[in-house]
Amino acid sequence: MDLPHFAYHPDPIASGSVETSDAVCRCCGKTRGYIYTGPVYSEEDLEAALCPWCIADGSAHEKFGASFADAAVIPDGVPRSAIEEVAYRTPGFASWQNGEWPACHNDAAAFIEPVGHAELQARYPQLEGTLITYIVQQMGISGGAAHQLYRTLDRDKGPTAYVFHCRHCDNQPVYIDML
Numbered sequence: 800m801d802l803p804h805f806a807y808h809p810d811p812i813a814s815g816s817v818e819t820s821d822a823v824c825r826c827c828g829k830t831r832g833y834i835y836t837g838p839v840y841s842e843e844d845l846e847a848a849l850c851p852w853c854i855a856d857g858s859a860h861e862k863f864g865a866s867f868a869d870a871a872v873i874p875d876g877v878p879r880s881a882i883e884e885v886a887y888r889t890p891g892f893a894s895w896q897n898g899e900w901p902a903c904h905n906d907a908a909a910f911i912e913p914v915g916h917a918e919l920q921a922r923y924p925q926l927e928g929t930l931i932t933y934i935v936q937q938m939g940i941s942g943g944a945a946h947q948l949y950r951t952l953d954r955d956k957g958p959t960a961y962v963f964h965c966r967h968c969d970n971q972p973v974y975i976d977m978l
Contacts, residue, residue, distance in 0.1 A: 800831060803851055808889050815913070816890040817834070826858050833851055837867060838892075842863070869898065870885070877905060881906055885900060896976050902972075903965035911963060916952045933974060934975065
């Protein structure tokens with residue numbers, strides 16, 4: 800069974816937000832072969848309890864008031880419809896802190912995956928300069944310490960870089976989150 804299409808999170812299996820599972824979805828009551836494992840903001844405990852289809856069609860939001868990303872971290876200028884799509888009908892992703900959801904061309908960017916140094920070198924070597932600039936300008940770390948931080952990025956243990964892709968150009972927004 801193919802997963803639903805998520806414009807703002809095109810491959811939630813590769814990013815680690817959706818996994819194969821025999822779990823029954825608490826929203827629709829069906830076993831669909833996949834379960835969402837990312838963050839859920841809801842009054843009920845819905846950890847690893849929702850299928851991607853109930854996220855995509857908004858059922859999980861309607862039934863439980865669930866959101867999957869903090870709408871407040873999406874930059875100003877993004878249309879309300881895109882913010883609602885990201886927050887209520889798109890799988891989120893686990894991060895060390897509250898997370899960010901960058902924008903480009905007045906639209907939320909699409910989340911690609913969390914990465915460490917190894918993944919950056921293998922799949923995103925063009926982002927090294929962007930990340931070093933981020934470390935210096937946003938984190939206030941410079942010189943050799945900035946390069947050391949870049950080399951210690953780790954997908955699973957932190958600090959971690961989070962790669963996005965603009966839905967309108969080739970820009971790849973990225974940020975770093977630490978414990």
